[in-house]
Amino acid sequence: MATVLTKREFMNKEEFRRALEQAIEGNAVAKAPFTTMWANGELKKEHFARWVEQHYAYVGPFADYLAYVYANCPHEDAKDFLLQNMWEEELGGDRHTDLLIRFGEACGTTRERIVAMDNLLPETIGLQSWCYRMAMKENFLYATAALVVGLESQVPSIYRRQTPTLREKYGFTDEEVEFFDLHIVSDEIHGERGYQIVLEYARTAEEQQRCIEIVEEATKMRRMYLAGISREFLGKSS
Numbered sequence: 001m002a003t004v005l006t007k008r009e010f011m012n013k014e015e016f017r018r019a020l021e022q023a024i025e026g027n028a029v030a031k032a033p034f035t036t037m038w039a040n041g042e043l044k045k046e047h048f049a050r051w052v053e054q055h056y057a058y059v060g061p062f063a064d065y066l067a068y069v070y071a072n073c074p075h076e077d078a079k080d081f082l083l084q085n086m087w088e089e090e091l092g093g094d095r096h097t098d099l100l101i102r103f104g105e106a107c108g109t110t111r112e113r114i115v116a117m118d119n120l121l122p123e124t125i126g127l128q129s130w131c132y133r134m135a136m137k138e139n140f141l142y143a144t145a146a147l148v149v150g151l152e153s154q155v156p157s158i159y160r161r162q163t164p165t166l167r168e169k170y171g172f173t174d175e176e177v178e179f180f181d182l183h184i185v186s187d188e189i190h191g192e193r194g195y196q197i198v199l200e201y202a203r204t205a206e207e208q209q210r211c212i213e214i215v216e217e218a219t220k221m222r223r224m225y226l227a228g229i230s231r232e233f234l235g236k237s238s
Contacts, residue, residue, distance in 0.1 A: 008205040023216040027223040030157040034230045039161040041169035045107045050233045052104030054124045056114045065135040073140035099179035106176040123228025145211040150218025153191025156184045
């Protein structure tokens with residue numbers, strides 16, 4: 001008997017947003033064991049140093065990812081957002097990657113070791129490569145869903161769990177944890193703007209479904225990357 005395929009229905013914006021949020025929830029990094037151990041004060045500063053060395057490879061090129069999306073974007077409002085996001089990453093005060101390096105140095109690693117990216121895990125390389133592929137090969141709608149909704153919008157919920165512990169348990173100064181404070185605020189704004197762009201420009205049921213699939217894929221990629229760090233530096237499989 002032939003399988004009967006049902007046609008997907010176009011969702012209103014409220015339904016579509018909820019579907020995007022649900023695509024994140026199952027693999028949200030805020031719920032990952034590494035995040036929980038960090039929030040509970042169960043890690044050592046050397047673990048943070050190793051995390052920085054991996055994380056730099058993922059977020060260091062973020063403005064580059066966005067530049068590819070910008071080049072392929074036909075809509076002025078979306079282009080304005082992407083340009084502002086790039087500006088904030090690179091020029092709006094301290095460069096975000098410099099703040100990450102500052103935290104890494106406070107944890108015992110060095111700028112040279114971080115920027116060399118000589119000790120990347122396969123999962124880290126996989127996440128970085130996936131980001132480049134999304135930015136370069138997908139159209140602006142799906143790339144925005146991947147990079148801004150699927151990845152960037154998760155950051156505030158992660159760092160809100162981790163940052164208080166850095167001050168209270170480990171005694172880091174405000175300057176040393178500025179990277180986290182900044183992204184709690186900026187990525188909440190960026191994530192919301194990303195949602196609005198995706199909600200606006202996904203104009204068919206098929207486009208909506210593809211966005212949902214890509215957001216879910218993004219969460220799995222970031223969770224995989226963090227699992228690699230847990231395996232390599234904590235000896236844990238999850």
